Amino acid sequence: MVGTENEKVILLVEDNPMDEELTLRALKRSKILNPVVVARDGVAALDYLFARGLHAGRSNADLPQLVLLDLKLPKLDGLEVLKEVRHNELTKLLPVVILTSSIEEDDVARGYSLGANSYVRKPVDFEHFSEAVRQLGLYWLVLNYSLPPGRRA
């Protein structure tokens, strides 16, 4: 374990179970042992963040340290999720990294204009993918200093 804190949750928004598996595997290989909450569609992601629906009992002050957001999702797509997140006082400063297959310029442009903190394309080569996930974890969970959870800007 490389200086990460267990309570720092990663929210992985990913509908593809194989990609989920690969992402978890890549995190593990990189010794990032933070708990990972997986949301398999956009609605589930928002439910988790805003502590409603299935996650109604959760304290909504308890926000993840990092959201890894796929774009193409059932129900609500990633960009819509991002829009909701940025519109909400509670989550508007939440670090959100778009992790997707698409590098369509429109997607990149809309991602950034909606306030994504980063836009990373998933490489096909697993070693590259693994390296990307490692660097993301290192940066957002270790290097980058975020506002403490619940604190509003």
Added chain:
Amino acid sequence: MSIPLATDTLFRSFFELAPDLMCIMSADGRFEQVSHAVEAMGYQADDLVSLPLLELVHPDDRAETGAGLAEVARGTPLVGYENRCRCKDGSHRWLSWNARFVPTGRIFAVARDVTEAKRAEASLQALQEANQFLDAIVENIPNMVFVKDADRLAFVRFNRAGEALLGVPRAELFGKNDYDFFPAEEAAFFQTKDRETLNAGQLVEIPEEPIQTARGMRLLRTKKVPILDRAGTPRYLLGISEDITEYKVGEEARARLASIVTHSTDAIIGRTLEGKITSWNRSAERMFGYGAEEMLGQPVSVLFPERLAQEEQLITDKCRRGERMEPYETVRRCRDGREIEVSVATSPVLDSSGRTIGVSKIVRDITELKRTQRQLVRAKEATEAANRELDAFSHSVAHDLRAPLRSIDGFSHAVLEDYGHLLDAQGHKYLGFVREAAQTMAQLIDDMLILSRVTRSELQRETIDLSELARNTLERLRQGEFERQVDTVIEEGLVADGDARLLTIAFNNLLGNAWKFTSKRARALIEFGSTSSAGAVSYFVRDNGAGFDMDYADKLFRVFERLHTVSEFEGTGVGLATVQRVIARHGGRVWAEGRVDAGATFYFTLGDRE
């Protein structure tokens, strides 16, 4: 000694011998003796004795004659004084008087009858006046008038309009004939007609004859008339020529215009300001189904659907103000009640004083055109929809096809990592192939997406520093493989108009290829530069790498065509096709030269800003 009356025989006979009237008068002007010559006036010599001369003088001349006699009586001789005297029959004769006073207190006078001379003089003067009158007419007639003598056909008269027409002063013409001024063929024609006129003894009309003048070829309408003497022999030839060149040009232009109107594929319709049709061409017949004979004089309103009745008034109002209407789209009704879509342009018809007297309309049936337009719009919409689908498809290709590839690669990797100890070398190799294939396919998808983007994206030209673009591209390649020894030569200051994104893609491919195909050189050399021929600049990327066989040069730029095996040099065969599209989008051309194992040079041009 006194001078006697002519009493003595000698004097008397001398007195009577004179053909003129001799008289001796008293100082107060009374006849004392008159010679017999007076009989020419119907008097007997004795009748007049003791009568005062003034009795005979025309009342109008009497006062003057009286004054003259008084002068004579005072000693001033009178010479050549003319007055009118009455004959016995009451007529008057003109007499020219010489008179002098003689010392015996008498007046000697001689009178000559000059009536005939006066008459001749008067008729001469009248003749001269008539001549001047004719001259003035001939001179000022706006047509060329010429007279030739009948023998030699040499010019003897010529007027001002003729001088202006031929550009030759009449002094140069007189005494010369047509051969002296005109080409032989023309002169022969003129003279043939002259002879024809003289022989026929009557007017000959030449409706059109070309003539070479100082102002170029002109066309004349000429009338020739013989001028006969009293015996009926032709002495002169009179010619009157009207210059009809402009008229003919105008007539031809009118004929051409008429032909254009007749054969125009547009309906051309004329009408009065009140709406009565005055002209109706063939296309109007075809378009509306009414013949000209039934439409002329009819109201144009039959062509307007009821709901457009006010449109006709609007056209009339505009034309009254002398305004034209640019083509606009509207609807007209045909004979069979069908409505057709038309484009109509109107303009006022003006008379020579500029007053609007009617309306001319050009009507084009655009029913077909509109249908085609609607089809085009639909086709365009369909194309745009297809493009949107293609975009969506590209998008999902990028996303959806890569995900399974990532799984193939990722789980192959997982098997190798977690269960590698259960596999032999062959198993490791096969899983390696699986991963390689997945990665190649991923690359292929990426390359195809770029190619599709190059084709679809809009070209945005700006000034691009190509030298800098080449330098940056090579720098990026060097960072990927910093261990390689690659010399680069970049010509500085190459600037062109182009689309930055597309050219970056092209440079990535061209320089990336050079980088790739020199990978087996211990010392690679990559150049970027320019050459120019016939003022056109070509850019080139040259390397000392593997090169290629010129026999296959035409395959280089085709999608998926490769001249090297993947084991030699990796690649998908899309890169140069992409380059070719980028250059084509710029209106340029790309071509290559190379030799196996002796490097390759890729040239390209960038078209002008359109």
